[in-house]
Amino acid sequence: MSTPAAIQVEGLGKQYRLGTRAHDTFRDLLADRFESIVRRRGSRQPAKEAFWALRDVSFEIAAGHNVGFIGLNGAGKSTLLKLLARITKPTTGRARIAGRVGALLEVGTGFHAELTGRENTFLYGAILGMSKQEVRRKFEAIVDFAGIKDFIDTPVKRYSSGMYVRLAFSVASHLEPEILLLDEVLSVGDLPFQAKCIAFVKRLQQSNATILFVSHNMFSIKTMCKRVIYLNKGEIRYDGPTDGGIALYEGDCRLSTLPWTERRPDEWTVRVTEIAVTDESGRPKSVFDHGERMRVRLEYEVRQQLEALNFIVAFVRSDGVACCNYSTETDGVSIDPVADHGVIELVTPPLSLVSELYTIHVLVRKKGFQEALSAQIGATFHVRHELFDTHFGVFHERAEWSVGGPEAVVRAR
């Protein structure tokens, strides 16, 4: 017999009605009802828009396997975890989960600012489903893991955000579940703590736990999961080996609209039709050495006569940090398209970003950083350097030093 399934999901779907939240008071509801009665004979009001956050999703995960869930914001990843965690009920379908479930959808919800670290440890433990004895037994280990021994009797409102998150995650990580639902929580805290978290997940893996992991960070997905499920607009677009899923996802992301805009690419006044990343001489490239220059070529179409466009190319690190951006306006270049399409090229200064994965975002705005005319995601690229990584900050540049004092010797390299 093959490994038993830890999770079986069949035709799971969740429908939200847009506008359900609109009636925050009873009066609004009455007003709305009244309006709909009055309007009945005239123009029919459009029916409340229903939208499927998740639609007909089926999969099976064998016990002890890790699966990464990827997709743009709003693709349904978090909704899926919420359904599996029983926070909300599905509209259609069913799921069967065999094993003790621990869900970490957000770290530290339930902490009370006025209570001390010790008190919150017990409270949060109970919220996550641990018994008092269990928390008591693991208390030392929890405080140790969080590294906040000296502050355990201080109200958490006096904690730094780092300490707060560390304590919360520490409590959560002592749940010892058989099935863990993780939503992006590993990207919190400083690096030594993140390393601890990864170690914790590794340990869980060794104990044959099943882990469902939602993240935007393709690096973590690659290191943690052999299989990914890629959700797109609430449906499964890919389910299989990690590399294939990530390639598909990154391909789909290319030239797609940035999630915060809530507009489709064809609704923009300006549409970027191609973003090509090459080296200085124009050869396509996706891995750059620190200090190398990059050429970004944008092709675009305009839908109406416009002038003084501001093209902005931004580099966003895989953890969401916007690292730098180049704008035609700040660099004194004026773009006044005469035809309905055009090409624009950017050659960056020598890249001083540290070793990581970056995504290119392209924005087009009106002069003076007014109204956005386009906001799209372009390609991703890596920067490579053997020493400089995020421990060294966002970027690294060579500085000039001067050394005083009689015995000082400055050797030029």
Added chain:
Amino acid sequence: MSETGGLERITPEVVEIDSRVFDLDLRSVWRYRELIYFLVWRVLKVRYKQSVLGAAYAIIQPVFAVAVFTIVFGRFAKIPSDNVAYAPFVFAAVVPWNYFAEALRGCSSGLVDDSDLVRKVYFPRLVIPLAMVMAPVVDFALSFLVLLGLLLLYGIAPGWPVLLVPLFMFQAMLLALSVGLWLGPINVRFRDIKHTLPFLIQIWMYASPVIFPVSIVPERWRFLYSLNPMVGVIEGFRWAVLGKASPDFRAMGLSALLVLLVLLAGLFYFRKMEQSFADII
């Protein structure tokens, strides 16, 4: 896993999630009883931490209310008090009334106050109203002690019925829960409850025999009046501590039955609504 802790106890081995199935599932509430304890504990801890006087409020508030009632309604308005001094007469009603009002308030607004939890963590949502009707029991106990002190001062010695005090409190608890299980989910959807509740509670107080005795209600209306469940609670409480006329147990039984029906329906309503709390809160 080497060490399996409380989770084993709390989450069942197999969780079935199904869009079509509805069940009342009170067992899961029982499994989460420790969370009820911690939520009650949190209410008390936080209150005593944030205020200088802390626990003293449980005493100060009813004492001042009774002082004002005694002066205004006892002295000026000369409202009769069944041949008992007005202060102990009204105090014996303020103690259960305050408990009820606080329990109802907490029960109705608890879900919204903890909306972060509701949105991000699974637990049987019934845990919240249950914790909210239990937390004010502590205040009730403290103010009850003050009441006993006052009785001593007035030379009133309660008889054996005083042992039934917990019973009347329990009835007030069930009543608060039965109403709160309806108001809580409505509050999630329509925040109007937040504005409506204070005056609902106030009107309910004047509709209950807090500042006056049931004996001033005309005889022929008395039975109907006694269907207000708080009438039985307050009259029963007065009977237990002051040893005066016993309440109309017939009406009390009927209203208790009503409360139980509302409570049962409330449980189903709450469970039904609970499934969408996280989506609309």
